[in-house]
Amino acid sequence: MKLSVSRVFLVGEEVARDVFNREEAGELLLSMSNTSQDLPRAVLFDRDGTLIADVPDNRDPAQVSAMPTAQDAVSLARSAGARVGVITNQAGVARGLLTSEDVATVNRRVDELFGTFDVWCVCQHAESDGCECRKPKPGMLLRAAELLGLAPADLAFVGDIGSDVAAGTAAGIRTVLVPTPVTRATEIDSAPVVAASLYEAIDGLFSSDDASQLEVRG
Numbered sequence: 001m002k003l004s005v006s007r008v009f010l011v012g013e014e015v016a017r018d019v020f021n022r023e024e025a026g027e028l029l030l031s032m033s034n035t036s037q038d039l040p041r042a043v044l045f046d047r048d049g050t051l052i053a054d055v056p057d058n059r060d061p062a063q064v065s066a067m068p069t070a071q072d073a074v075s076l077a078r079s080a081g082a083r084v085g086v087i088t089n090q091a092g093v094a095r096g097l098l099t100s101e102d103v104a105t106v107n108r109r110v111d112e113l114f115g116t117f118d119v120w121c122v123c124q125h126a127e128s129d130g131c132e133c134r135k136p137k138p139g140m141l142l143r144a145a146e147l148l149g150l151a152p153a154d155l156a157f158v159g160d161i162g163s164d165v166a167a168g169t170a171a172g173i174r175t176v177l178v179p180t181p182v183t184r185a186t187e188i189d190s191a192p193v194v195a196a197s198l199y200e201a202i203d204g205l206f207s208s209d210d211a212s213q214l215e216v217r218g
């Protein structure tokens with residue numbers, strides 16, 4: 001495997017010695033992931049259409065189902081040493097279609113499926129409320145960073161539509177778009193980074209190899 005020696009030494013001599021004493025590449029990669037300042041220290045995920053199938057205004061925990069590769073993707077982020085969070089717009093609350101408790105019930109099911117997330121941010125406003133939290137505004141992402149005690153530059157965010165990309169970009173967070181069949185072509189074309197699946201998105205974010213699977217658009 002390719003290794004950037006300077007990068008290893010960036011983390012300090014003791015760690016470098018420790019790294020070179022290990023024989024297995026897997027351990028080496030994990031060690032680098034846990035110590036490199038370049039890699040995300042937390043990953044935030046959009047909920048509907050990214051972590052779980054999008055069932056608009058869902059209040060039924062039985063209808064919560066993980067998106068393909070999503071559980072493995074969250075596990076991968078955790079095993080790379082990152083904390084994980086969820087950032088979701090739930091305007092159905094403002095519109096009277098579901099209650100805060102309905103949202104909390106569904107979110108608890110998400111925590112059951114994926115393991116408990118470290119941070120949850122939910123915007124329950126309608127678009128017409130003009131709040132600072134509803135994506136594409138960056139409010140929830142910045143709040144999540146604050147709750148995690150991290151700078152936006154230490155975070156990554158993954159979502160499925162253009163407003164996720166806009167929010168992440170506005171927050172100064174590296175953001176990856178994982179399109180679904182309903183994602184608009186213009187949103188895909190204008191996204192800075194696109195991945196074919198949630199797993200590929202996370203694998204790319206934590207890859208120390210330049211041959212990342214992520215498609216970076218200039």
Ligand SMILES: [Mg+2]
Pocket residue numbers: 046047048049050159160161
């Ligand atoms: Mg979504």
Ligand SMILES: [Zn+2]
Pocket residue numbers: 123124125131132133134
């Ligand atoms: Zn809001």
